[in-house]
Amino acid sequence: MDLNDTPEQAAYRVRVAAWLHEHRDEAPALDLPEEELVPAQRAWQRRLAENGMAGVTWPEEFGGQGLGPIESVIVGQEIAKARVPGILDVIGVGMLGPTIIAHGTQEQKGRYLGPMLHADEVWCQLFSEPAAGSDLAAVQCRARQEDDGSWRLTGQKVWTTNAQFSAHGLLLARTDADVPKHKGLTMFILPMDAEGVTIRGLRQISGEAEFNEVFLDDVRVEADAVVGGPGNGWGTALTTLMFERLTIGSGAEGLGYRPERFVELVARDEHASADPEVRRRLGEISIELLAVRFGGYRLLSMLQQGTIPGPEAGLAKVTTVSAAIEAFDLVADVLGPDALDEAGETAYGISFLPGLKSAGGTEEILRNTIGERVLGLPPEPRLDKGIPFSELRAKEREAVAK
Numbered sequence: 001m002d003l004n005d006t007p008e009q010a011a012y013r014v015r016v017a018a019w020l021h022e023h024r025d026e027a028p029a030l031d032l033p034e035e036e037l038v039p040a041q042r043a044w045q046r047r048l049a050e051n052g053m054a055g056v057t058w059p060e061e062f063g064g065q066g067l068g069p070i071e072s073v074i075v076g077q078e079i080a081k082a083r084v085p086g087i088l089d090v091i092g093v094g095m096l097g098p099t100i101i102a103h104g105t106q107e108q109k110g111r112y113l114g115p116m117l118h119a120d121e122v123w124c125q126l127f128s129e130p131a132a133g134s135d136l137a138a139v140q141c142r143a144r145q146e147d148d149g150s151w152r153l154t155g156q157k158v159w160t161t162n163a164q165f166s167a168h169g170l171l172l173a174r175t176d177a178d179v180p181k182h183k184g185l186t187m188f189i190l191p192m193d194a195e196g197v198t199i200r201g202l203r204q205i206s207g208e209a210e211f212n213e214v215f216l217d218d219v220r221v222e223a224d225a226v227v228g229g230p231g232n233g234w235g236t237a238l239t240t241l242m243f244e245r246l247t248i249g250s251g252a253e254g255l256g257y258r259p260e261r262f263v264e265l266v267a268r269d270e271h272a273s274a275d276p277e278v279r280r281r282l283g284e285i286s287i288e289l290l291a292v293r294f295g296g297y298r299l300l301s302m303l304q305q306g307t308i309p310g311p312e313a314g315l316a317k318v319t320t321v322s323a324a325i326e327a328f329d330l331v332a333d334v335l336g337p338d339a340l341d342e343a344g345e346t347a348y349g350i351s352f353l354p355g356l357k358s359a360g361g362t363e364e365i366l367r368n369t370i371g372e373r374v375l376g377l378p379p380e381p382r383l384d385k386g387i388p389f390s391e392l393r394a395k396e397r398e399a400v401a402k
């Protein structure tokens, strides 16, 4: 793959960089108080969308730019270079919008995609439940159809990022308990202000309450809330999960962390840069981050040729997240408590990044998948007389509940 911009891409990059340079003062400061931050981030996403920097790969008919993955990476790179935040609704624009584009009806596309892109309506992903995370097909949230075609939803979701300010959620529910678990699922669009929806924030060590528990008590949604048809929820969910995998960690720049940034952070302690152990750790982290960058180019080249990356995309997520965690551990070792004094980047990196080991597929699951499907290693060992690990955990939970 030729890693240089074509003349058209170079011109595009110049246009994007010039706009960002001119408008960077409009970008929100990320240390604003919580109640001011979200409106400011919505306004910034709107500005980016109006100027073609959100939904770069979405088709033009839905407000996107109809451009390729390279242009999307160019926008990401220039946003990182300009040191301004990207869009607020990464989950909506990066994962749920593309799912609706792939599986939604014309009415759903016409109704939801424009407001999503412009952050007039933020979205959340209502997939995980207390007993359905890695084993997502085990969801227990039930949906029952009424005679008039509408549906009634009852159950609990958890870890729902941004639910507290979302207008809609994409929700996976069980509509048929009598068929194999992957077959009895349906995907719904849930208005988050519907009667019977209760949202409870979960505060994290980083101080933020960005994700939530969501309780559904006999919530009514209309027949046209179904995405992809009744019983087809698993296929629809797989589309979302594929975009999730691509969104976290598989971009050419990983999570946006560059080795140079950690060299800068460590250099804040004048002795650290000369310490051989610190230099060794920095070297290892830099190699990992560079490997992610070049692995990302390979995925990008597949996307550009119209190929959907397979399980190898999970490797980028595992490597980016573990390298970034190691890097912030190093920063914490070097700066000591000063690393937490900082209101922004380092405190956030130290406290938030470990959670990404679970988000978007846990490290263990992805390593198993890579081992089995990329390296061709023997399948996951079956523990306890042939019971798979996930079922064993479910049995353990049942025993604890009793």
Ligand SMILES: Cc1cc2nc3c(=O)[nH]c(=O)nc-3n(C[C@H](O)[C@H](O)[C@H](O)COP(=O)(O)OP(=O)(O)OC[C@H]3O[C@@H](n4cnc5c(N)ncnc54)[C@H](O)[C@@H]3O)c2cc1C
Pocket (backbone or CB within 6 Å): 091, 124, 125, 126, 127, 128, 129, 130, 132, 133, 134, 135, 158, 159, 160, 161, 162, 211, 355, 356, 357, 358, 359, 360, 361, 362, 363, 364, 365, 368, 380, 389, 390
């Ligand atoms: C920052 C963050 C944001 C999130 N946002 C959302 C969101 O917006 N919407 C949403 O729906 N979900 C969200 N999630 C939830 C996320 O998808 C789940 O955490 C993830 O699917 C793992 O599920 P779990 O937490 O239930 O862990 P479990 O599946 O219970 O796993 C617990 C541990 O057991 C291991 N394990 C489980 N099964 C196996 C196996 N077969 N083999 C080996 N090891 C195994 C796992 O690797 C893990 O270490 C978010 C999570 C995080 C951390």
